[in-house]
Amino acid sequence: MSTLRFYAIKESSANKPIVVEEKERRSDLFGKNVFNENTMRQYLTKDAFVGVMNAIQYGKKIDRSIADQVASSMKDWALSKGVTHYTHWFQPLTGTTAEKHDAFFETVGNGMAIEKFGGSQLVQQEPDASSFPSGGIRNTFEARGYTAWDPTSPAFIYGTTLCIPTIFVAYTGEALDYKTPLLRALNAVDNAATDVCKYFDKNVKKVTSSLGWEQEYFLIDRLLAASRPDITLTGRTLLGHSSAKGQQLDDHYFGSIPSRALNFMRELENECMLLGIPVKTRHNEVAPNQFELAPIYEEANLAVDHNSLLMDVMGRVASRHNFKVLLHEKPFAGINGSGKHNNWSLSTDTGVNLLSPGKTPMSNLQFLTFFINTIKAVHENEELLRASIASASNDHRLGANEAPPAIMSVFIGEQLTKVLEELEGVTKGKLSPEEKTELKLNVVGKIPDVLLDNTDRNRTSPFAFTGNKFEFRAVGSMANCGNPMTVLNTIVAKQLIDFKKEVDLLIDKKDLKKDEAVFNVLREYIKATKAIRFEGNGYGKEWEAEAKKRGLSNNKTTPEALKAKISKKSIALFEEMNVMSKIESVSRYEIEMEAYIMHIQIEGRVLGDIARNHIVPTAVKYQNMLIENVKGLKEIFEEKFRTVAQEQISLIEEISSHIENINANVTKMTNERRKANVIEDVEKKAMAYCNNVKPFFDEIRKHCDKLELLVDDEIWPLTKYRELLFTR
Ligand code: ADP
């Protein structure tokens, strides 16, 4: 086995940067492989173009004859680019993307063949749904699910395949993917926010939710990664002593990007350009071999698709550069893990970012309305928001003193805190003309210049306001953003509906003017949401205690956190907002609990195997070498040998004790796993895995890592942290 380690080290050190040619400008490459508005103008008839645009902008249905025209034009465009196959591309609840390719090619008798692609193939397909997670919605004997075209996300070409973004639903109508509820949530927030915008501007017809994700990842030499069974099977290292040099020197962050990695990034970015993914920023992250990639933000549904696609493309481009991309939230102990900040905002079809302060007092009141309602939404639903980012892998990160804690809170900065404090003092009921003028001139009117110097960002906050957007920072690097984006947009939609009801009531019943009513409701919200606002250090132990006093949840593990998804309140919320039915909510909960169980189960098995079959035999081998040595010393030194062989003898004993501990703990862990496996109830089973199986991981690891420090490097089987992290 150690031969594999040394083979990988030798071969990987010979890996040279792969040349990437950049002949065309990025702007010329951008969207070349996308059936976007520009291409549609060229390829579609006027009717078809208008039909698709109406579907994109206003959610209108596309009728059959138009679908036929679109399909035929899409096919012509794709064939002109050498495409042979098409696929409905979707995001099942496995967390990855799915595709089943069909050729355009069809036989037409007499030994002849043509390329064919009709409206019905574009609009709907029936993949065998039985092999995707459904949480019991569909019994396998009626494995009927179908994918349906999402015209709001343009088709694209990847390789020689035309990919059509689709939703994936059960025959009975329930969503089996991330996209369907997201589209419903975006629709809900559009309706609710548009209604609220009408207080400020009657011309607003549509509100769009935007997302700009920042993707963190590790790049590890492919051969080195392949030499580690834990990385291969679980995406992270389950053991490994930390390297003498880690991230202490902070010399990687924003440092010059190593050439092999840079060339990978350049090729990845070129691929992204062709696919219309507007990536813009790249840099080194804090940990060695950790990097970040961020695009220009886009409409949320498109941004989610683009992030899912990106994660897939990254893997493919990486292997061409002899790398493996690790998207896991915590691939290495002792150094930073990876996250995916979700930058979120709302904007109108009149071109206004609702989370950006404006130029007039009125537009600032609109800003404050959306700003405060978002805070209220998070306050009311902090536990659900926490649940939206829960996964076995993200558990390693949240609250690990490097990432936002498992406690949800909102950071808004000193200046906006002051603004809210002043608004808290607004008179109840009708406002005097003087107060109105004062508010307009000195509170609401002052916001723009105030925000310009609001640069002190609190990196420890899970949900921070950063000038013109909120940044949800607790999202996992591996996660599909669809889940958190569905929850965030749904809770804000619900909040805006409640807000509008309250304001309207004050206008109708208390005879308040519109702005007076808005001020009155906002004042109450500011008072009611103090608990969720936190400007201090989110990593500190004091915050845990303080948050508890404030009544905020602190669900540290996935099984605990996920429960919020099926609380009465959450189920009712999703039903009311038409985002998910009760069956859908419950099924998702079950799928995620099961995924949690599987992950811990697999990690437990892999760890047991490595510890017993790789580490222990190596330790025994080394111990035998020591025993031989001691025997030799005894021969030479006779009675004096105890002094001479003292160190070796204590090493032999130490090794024995670690071996004993490893074996005992692996046995106990296996027994706990067996017990957990026979539990029927998914919640109890997940709890058993979390509380009874997982704790052995650290215990086993501790002894293996100690052995790594004791055993001769020459025979150590697993590629070490320093080799994984510092190979460039
Ligand atoms: P950082 O948070 O690392 O300082 P930036 O603030 O520049 O980086 O932006 C991070 C991400 O936020 C980018 O993807 C960017 O496109 C996105 N972003 C910027 N403005 C908005 C906005 N109004 N709505 C949503 N995302 C935005």
Ligand code: MG
């Ligand atoms: Mg950021």
